[in-house]
Amino acid sequence: MELLQLKYFQVVARLEHISKAAEELYVSQPALSKTISQLEKELGIRLFDRNGKYIKLNRYGKAFCAKVELALKTLEHAKHELKDMSNDPCEEIRLVVLASSHLLPELLSRFREQYPQVRFRLMQHLTNSNSQPDFDLCISAFPLTTRQIEYTPLLRESILLAVPLDHPLAKQSRVKLNELKNEKFIVLKKGKELRKITDVICKEQNFAPQITFESDDPATVRGLIRAKQGIGFIPEVTWGGSTGKDVKLLKIEEETFERTIFLAWNNGGYVTDLQQIFRQFVIDYFKHLRSGMPHEYI
Numbered sequence: 001m002e003l004l005q006l007k008y009f010q011v012v013a014r015l016e017h018i019s020k021a022a023e024e025l026y027v028s029q030p031a032l033s034k035t036i037s038q039l040e041k042e043l044g045i046r047l048f049d050r051n052g053k054y055i056k057l058n059r060y061g062k063a064f065c066a067k068v069e070l071a072l073k074t075l076e077h078a079k080h081e082l083k084d085m086s087n088d089p090c091e092e093i094r095l096v097v098l099a100s101s102h103l104l105p106e107l108l109s110r111f112r113e114q115y116p117q118v119r120f121r122l123m124q125h126l127t128n129s130n131s132q133p134d135f136d137l138c139i140s141a142f143p144l145t146t147r148q149i150e151y152t153p154l155l156r157e158s159i160l161l162a163v164p165l166d167h168p169l170a171k172q173s174r175v176k177l178n179e180l181k182n183e184k185f186i187v188l189k190k191g192k193e194l195r196k197i198t199d200v201i202c203k204e205q206n207f208a209p210q211i212t213f214e215s216d217d218p219a220t221v222r223g224l225i226r227a228k229q230g231i232g233f234i235p236e237v238t239w240g241g242s243t244g245k246d247v248k249l250l251k252i253e254e255e256t257f258e259r260t261i262f263l264a265w266n267n268g269g270y271v272t273d274l275q276q277i278f279r280q281f282v283i284d285y286f287k288h289l290r291s292g293m294p295h296e297y298i
Helices: 003-015 018-025 029-043 059-085 101-114 193-204 218-226 273-290
Strands: 048-051 054-057 092-097 119-123 137-140 149-164 184-188 210-215 232-235 247-252 258-266
Touching (some): 003 018, 003 059, 018 029, 092 273, 149 193, 149 218, 184 193, 218 232
Antiparallel strands (some): 137 258, 149 247, 149 258
């Protein structure tokens, strides 16, 4: 039994789909199928129930998968411990950023001023894995409640309405949703965290915005608002400083227009000293944002 077999099995067990697993692992489907078959032959038992092109982990496979995950996790811990022991000058932190990406350049550059040896691997999505999380820390607008994850709130902020400076609404400081029924909205595409929040709030308020542009890029949303192509929802703190002088931000009178930013971390694996230091750095950074301190003093 080889380590590669176990790693391949773990991915196939998670996806329960050979072709998708082969794509994720960058191997051919026949090669992956052969590896799984060889593993089953060595064990002397079937790990999957097969129905044509579909496979499903059976009870033997589930029991074996739990042991494989534990074994691979132990090996990963050992690798990290050895890396720390060798005083590797270039340590990696895996950071998932699902919210507040506008603040990321400043946050990371300030941290690297103090710890220039750190290397960040940045990701903008989570895997659907129910096993060991594939990140060290995650900044999100929703609390992550999966196993082996701890989280803490970083910041609660209002969601404001952004309008071009020459828009009729720019003369106001506050606005009600019923004033916006004929306005054209520029929004993030479905699935993005801010979009999930504003969709829920709008539904609760019986308001359906007329959407003219959808984008998966927050900078594009802000740019289109500046270009006078419509109006949009803007988080006050984490986006507010990025809209530019050509945009006016209005308070939305409905009190539910707010969101909370969370920091989550993987508590099921080996945590290096530098990861703990960075976690506290992020918490302190957002604490200063919350108190309204200018960025240059953070």
